[in-house]
Every structure is written in structure tokens, then in C-alpha cells.
Amino acid sequence: MRFIALIFAVSAVLLSQTVPGSPTPNQSAPDFTDARRLMQQGKYDQAIAQLQELSAKDAGLKGLPHELGTAYYKKGDYMKAVDSLKAALEQDPHDNEAVQLLGLSYYLSGRPAEAIPLLEKVQTWYPRANVDASYILGLCYIQTKDYPHARSAFAKMFDVPPESAPAYLFTARMLFRQEFDPIAEEYAQKAVALDPKLPLAHFLLGELYLFKSRVPESIAEFQKELAINPGDAAAYYKLADAYSRIQKFDDAERLLQRSIWLDATSTGPYILMGKVLEKKGEPELAVRSLRHALAMDPNNPITHHLLGQAYRDLGNTEEAERELKTAQQLGAKDDANP
Structure with a gap:
């Protein structure tokens, strides 16, 4: 699904970033050079096999759990990545890259509560919000139903105050994407209450109501959005969709023409x-x-x-x-x- 693909893309971006305070691996280290090259080529099973051979010879080899954890993470075997990365941190508690990868592995293996303290720690390493880390952390809070902290994470991500209307709107959008519909509606309504003219707040409520087949309420919200933002092609399109569901096809056609004129x-x-x-x-x-x-x-x-x-x-x-x-x-x- 598109959302899962987005998560993989975000985690890949995080993996590619330099972690502050984390030592740069010595790429010429003879023990791991071949395995790293195989990982770069996407040959994760072969890389893991080589690293396991090294482990059989010397289970305490410094840096080996880190390399194995990274290989399992890149392969998408997050449960095994967790085990190796925990061992990496036992070997070197200052391995910041392992901290970040362990947090992501917990999240991607469906253990958001265990991911949260690690990803919170990652956030402290950056002078400004790391957008990708804030996003994953916010999703973890949503999945553990800690909605206020989710709002704080998304507020940091978008550089807005956590009690502001935009913070509630951004969180409502993420909640809707995660199918937490009742809380998404509550947060979108809070955004509108704080700022009735906030662009896209009524639009999101319209989408929520349309998704729930509450068509009259959906129409009212899209009309409010267009009163605030009359140049929004998507609002015309969604309003047309709502009208089509109650068989008002002439109204739908007229609105679709406007949407297409604005965005072809x-x-x-x-x-x-x-x-x-x-x-x-x-x-x-x-x-x-x-x-x-x-x-x-x-x-x-x-x-x-x-x-x-x-x-x-x-x-x-x-x-x-x-x-x-x-x-x-x-x-x-x-x-x-x-």
C-alpha cells in the first residue's frame, strides 16, 4: 500500500542520514568490507551469511552485532534486527546509529511503545526537528493512543505551536490516514474551533464525513472550505463527489469543470x-x-x-x-x- 511504501521511504532516509555523535564506520576494516559491499549491492542474505561466518569464528568481534543489525534492517527482517541491535548497544552504549535503527526496527515490527523512548532520544540529537524522525515518532504515539504527544511531535515537525489550530489539523490528517477516524474528527473540529478560517480544516472534515457516508455534512464542510479558499481545485472535486453520491449530477459536472480548469x-x-x-x-x-x-x-x-x-x-x-x-x-x- 502507498502508506507502507511511504514508511519504508522515510526509514530509508533516516538510515542514510549522519547521526550526530555516532562514529563513522571504518569502511576499510577488513572484517566487514565484503559484507558491506554486498549490502550496498542489495545482496542482504549473502552479507548476513558472511557476517554469521565471522560470528562463528569470533562471537565477540567488535562491531559485528551492529553490522548484523544493519543487514537485517536493510533486508526488512526487523525482529532479527532488534536482537542484533540490542546486542550492539550492549557492546557499545554510545552507538547512536544502533539506537536509531533499533527504534525504527521496533516501530516497523509493530512494537511502537518500545520504539518511543529510542526515537525520543534521537530527537534530542538535532538542534531543529528532524522531520522524518518526528513523523515516525508521531505515528508511534498515535498507535499507542497518546494523542497529545503525537500532536507535539507533528507540531515540532511542522514548526508550529503544539496548542495551535495547525497542530490539531496536522494531527487530524495523520490520524485519518491511520484510520483513527473518531479522534481525527475530534481534532479537526478542534482546529476549526480555534481558527474557523484555517485553510484545509473544513476540507478535512468534509473528507471524513464523505468517508463515513455522511453526505449532507460533507457538502456543508466543502462549501465552507470553498468560501475560505475558492481557488482550491481539490475542494471542488470532493464537493462534486459528494453531490454525485446523492445523484445531483448537474451540480457535480459544474464543480468538476471548475476543478479541471484550476488543475488539469x-x-x-x-x-x-x-x-x-x-x-x-x-x-x-x-x-x-x-x-x-x-x-x-x-x-x-x-x-x-x-x-x-x-x-x-x-x-x-x-x-x-x-x-x-x-x-x-x-x-x-x-x-x-x-
């Missing part, structure tokens, strides 16, 4: 426009919009499915079958590679 680079409005036009009985126009969306993103199964329906409405059986088959194939591929 997003596929979502074109896809929804195709769906709306098909519902209105205008399959030729629907085909035009959906083909434009496919030109931007040819691997979206939803677009192919809607295009197949539009072709079927036009009586173009061959094209309809081709698009519906493509949609099925792409959907199966997505299911196999979440």
Missing part, C-alpha cells in the same frame, strides 16, 4: 467526470473524459472499467470487452501486489 494535472476529476457523464446518459462525452484520464494514468483499473461501461452504452461491444478485461487484469495485479 489530476486524474481524479476526469475519472469522476466520466462517471457523472455516463450516469447522465452522455456516454460519448464520458468516453472523451475517461480517455483523457487514461492518457495520464494508463494503469488505473477503475478508469478502464468505467470506459468499458461507456463503450457498452454506445453499443461498441468489442471496445467494451477489451476495457473491462484490462480493468480485471489490472485489478488482479493490484491485489497481488498491494
